[in-house]
Amino acid sequence: MTDSRPFKLLRQLDADTIGRExxxxxxDHSAVKLWLRLLSCSTQIEQEIRTRLRQxxxxxLPRFDYLAQLERHPEGLRMNVLSRCLMVTGGxxxxxxxxxxxxxxxxxxxxxxxxxxLIVRLTPAGREHFLQMAQEHEAWLVELLADFDPxxxxxxxxxxxxxxxxxxxxxAEKAADxxxxxxxxxxxxxxx
Numbered sequence: 001m002t003d004s005r006p007f008k009l010l011r012q013l014d015a016d017t018i019g020r021e022x023x024x025x026x027x028d029h030s031a032v033k034l035w036l037r038l039l040s041c042s043t044q045i046e047q048e049i050r051t052r053l054r055q056x057x058x059x060x061l062p063r064f065d066y067l068a069q070l071e072r073h074p075e076g077l078r079m080n081v082l083s084r085c086l087m088v089t090g091g092x093x094x095x096x097x098x099x100x101x102x103x104x105x106x107x108x109x110x111x112x113x114x115x116x117x118l119i120v121r122l123t124p125a126g127r128e129h130f131l132q133m134a135q136e137h138e139a140w141l142v143e144l145l146a147d148f149d150p151x152x153x154x155x156x157x158x159x160x161x162x163x164x165x166x167x168x169x170x171x172a173e174k175a176a177d178x179x180x181x182x183x184x185x186x187x188x189x190x191x192x
Contacts (some may be wrong), residue, residue: 043142048144049140062086064137065086067106067122069085078111078118090176097120106123106126107120142143
């Protein structure tokens with residue numbers, strides 16, 4: 001007999017809010033169920049934050065994330081470093097930089113150590129604007145989790161930290177094993 005207790009929670013959500021977790025089946029491996037639940041929670045919170053950023057500040061989450069990276073680095077960042085921090089392509093960073101520079105939130109400066117590179121940093125107006133958004137962003141997250149038991153929040157935070165360490169360790173072990181070949185996309189000749 002299959003244990004269906006985790007699915008009792010799913011019955012509390014309607015078809016519009018269940019999201020990716022609706023893909024889980026009672027016979028699925030617990031790792032699949034956990035992954036889908038993590039994705040669903042993350043997506044649900046992200047959608048709410050996206051909506052509020054758009055409504056309150058007429059901005060997007062990528063723009064907010066971009067400004068957040070620069071706020072953490074007051075001396076600025078090279079465009080390629082910013083691209084890695086945001087985990088997006090250089091073209092995306094260039095487009096965001098163009099938009100944010102036009103808005104007066106960021107400025108490009110020549111890198112004194114490498115004339116071929118540019119440093120991007122917040123303008124004083126950009127820093128002030130970002131700090132206002134960041135303050136409200138934090139308040140939104142506090143509000144979203146306000147009625148969620150603090151002990152459960154802490155336990156979940158600790159457990160997810162342990163999961164991050166576990167996944168990093170697995171990744172490092174895989175990278176260190178010379179017998180493990182990296183995943184490759186099939187070439188046209190490999191496809192049926």
